[in-house]
Amino acid sequence: MIRIFGILAGLFFSLSVLWAFISGAIAVAPVLGEYGQFTEPMADKVFHEKHPPALHLQSDGPFGTWDLAQLQRGFQVYKEVCAACHSLKFVAFRDLEELGYDKGQVKTIAAGFQVPGVDPNTGEATTRPGMPTDYFPSPYPNETAAKAANNNAVPPDLSLMAKARHGGPAYIHAILTGYGPEPEALKQQFPDFKVPSTGHYNKYFPSLAIAMPPPLTAEGQVSYAEGQPKPTIEQMSTDVSAFLEWTAEPKKVKRTQTGWPVLGFLxxxxxxxxLAKKQVWAALKPKKKHTA
Incomplete structure (x- = not known):
């Protein structure tokens, strides 16, 4: 009876996995374009979106580790470029110690940001220099101000962006490097396609038009310390993508490192x-009958 129940349970599980695979394939198939490029509807038309190319980071794979130097460079890019529009509301300044900064450096970094506070004398809302226990603040006092400064579009928080978008860091890197002029082939294929006056063409963004202007526009836009890689747009994009992977999943490496001993124990x-089962049931096995 137990064997029959086990077989039925295994069969049910196998059929569930197969059904999930088939359902996923059916859902994805209609939106696959030529050469596996995804398509997204825009203005009742369908335009091609190039799939983000692979991005290889040191943290990839079951044996990956954080490249602390790269994460520090990525944080520098965020602080000097991205922080002007995007917040990191789920990251505290003290978390930066995991990137190799000491307490004094973290305190200095935090003091360079203005965070919401309350005037102890009047009780009115004000701002004050940040402390290590504070979280990265939004560059805008409220959503209305954010819309007014960005053509009615609110810049998203970047804390979990690497987990919120398919492709993770590869998607972020692709968006940062995907700006450019509209290709003539696209105009010929879709004569009605036009990037809005408040938008920018980006070959990796769904619908190909993105409200955010190119944040990284020139080599050396961020000055890296001596001995670090040359700050090209490609390098800066890679570094900040790696940093945002860390903000989205800071325990990723520790989790995988912990998983191997757990698997070994299991x-x-x-x-x-x-072996215990063999030992316990050995004495209860029926003895073979010897025939003359």
Whole structure:
């Protein structure tokens, strides 16, 4: 009876996995364009969106580790470029110690930001220099101000962006490097396509038109310390993408490093349980009858 129940349970699980795979394939198939490029509707038309190219980081894979130097460069790009429009509301200044900064450096970094506060004398809302226990503030006092400064578009918070977008860091890197003029081939294929006056063409963004202007526009826009890679647009985009992967999943490397000993223990426990089972049931096995 137990064997039959186990077989039925395994069959049910297998069929569930197969059904999930088939359902996913059916859902994705209609939006796949030529050469596997995704398509997105815009203005009742369908325009091609190039799939972000792969981005290889040191943190990739089951044995990945954080490249602290790269994460510090990525934070520098965020602080000097991205922080003008985007917040990191789920990241505290003290979390930067995980990137290799000491307490004094973290205190200095925090003091360079203005965070919301309250005047102790009047009780009115004000701002004050940040402290290590504070979280990265929004550059705008409220959503209305954010819309007014960005053509009625609110810049998204970047804390979890690497988890919120398909492709993660590769998507972020692709967006930062995907700006350019509209290709003539696109205009010929879709004569009605036109990037809005308040938008910018980006070959990796769904609908190909993005409200955000190019944040990284020139080599050396951020000055790296001596001995660091040359701050090209490609390098700066890669570094800030790696940093945003860390903000979205700061425990990623620790989790994978912890997982290997756990898997080893489970394997050992499985083998031990199997041997115990053999030992316990050995005496209850029916003896073979010897025939003359």
């Amino acid at each position: 394997l050992f426990a499985t083998i031990l349980a199997y």
